Amino acid sequence: MIVVSYQAIGFDLDDTLYDRCEIYRKIFTVMQAAVTHLEVDFETFYPIYLDYSDAEYELFIRHGKEKEAYRNDRVIATYKYFGKSINQDAAITFNALYLYFRDELELRPGVKMLLNYLKQQEIKMFVLTNxxxxxxxxxxxxxxxxxxxPASCWYISDELGYSKPDVDIFKLVERDLDVENILYIGDDYHNDIIGAQSVGWKSFHLAKQVTKYSLATQTVGNFDEILSVLNRV
Known part of the structure; x- marks a missing residue:
């Protein structure tokens, strides 16, 4: 039996509890073959898409941009970055493919084992996601x-009026949980780690390599490692 000193442990959703990258790899493959071909590989395309996706999401959450417009514009902007002009129909196809492949979502390896252990120990758990x-x-x-x-512990930026890494969203979650010693696990250094550390939470950065001058309590490569680290706490 592991011994966990945290009163609550929270998780980011996208690219933490499941691997979003693989969904977009499938989308990119279909787009390349059947819609619009780019002279770049997926590893080049994906980080640029994420940057535009984050920027467009901020316009949606903070400035009232329509949801459909933000979803389409992030795709159009990414293709424009690589010198390819696409129309709304192509962007709609991209997003429709996302909905199709999203039905194949599954938890990362090791997640179920960790969640089962934490539930067995009656550790409060939550999800905090943009x-x-x-x-x-x-x-x-x-x-x-x-x-x-429980769904009552699913904290979603669209419902709260704040988004990570805003200090306010972390404080809101902390007040609602009514605990102090919190660990948060996420893959995005800026949104998850800096945000959590700014309110005094501990944080595990899910990453393949340590970020230079990282503020994270621990950098972990997978969920088996998280379980091992918690066992030593």
Missing amino acids: GPSVEQRNKLHQLKLEEWI
Whole structure:
């Protein structure tokens, strides 16, 4: 039996509890073959898409941009970055492919084992994620997260009026949980780690390599490692 000193442990959703990258790899493959071909590989395309996606999401959450417009514009902007002009129909196809492949979501290896252990020890768990409410809740249901974490502990930026890394969203979650010793696990250094550390939470950065001058309590490569680290706490 592991011994965990934290009162609550929280998780980011996208690219933490599941691997979002693989969904977009499938989308990119279809787009390349059937819609619009770029002279770059997926590893070059994906980080640029994420940058534009984050920028467009901020316009959606903070400045009232329409959801459909933000979703399409992030795709159009990414293709424009690589010198390819695409129309709304192509962007709609890209997003439709996302919905199609999203139905294949599954938890990362090791997640179920960790969640089962934490539930057995009655450690309070939560999810804190940026994104549109309906879309994020659909993912959480698809992953069957309610088996371990009640829907009342799913904190979604679209519903809260703040988004990571804003200090306010972390403070809101802390007040609602009514605990102090919190660990947060996420893959995005800026949104997850800096945000969590700014309010005094501990943080595990899920990453393949340590970020230079990292503020994270620990950098971990996978969920088996997380379980091992918690066992030593």
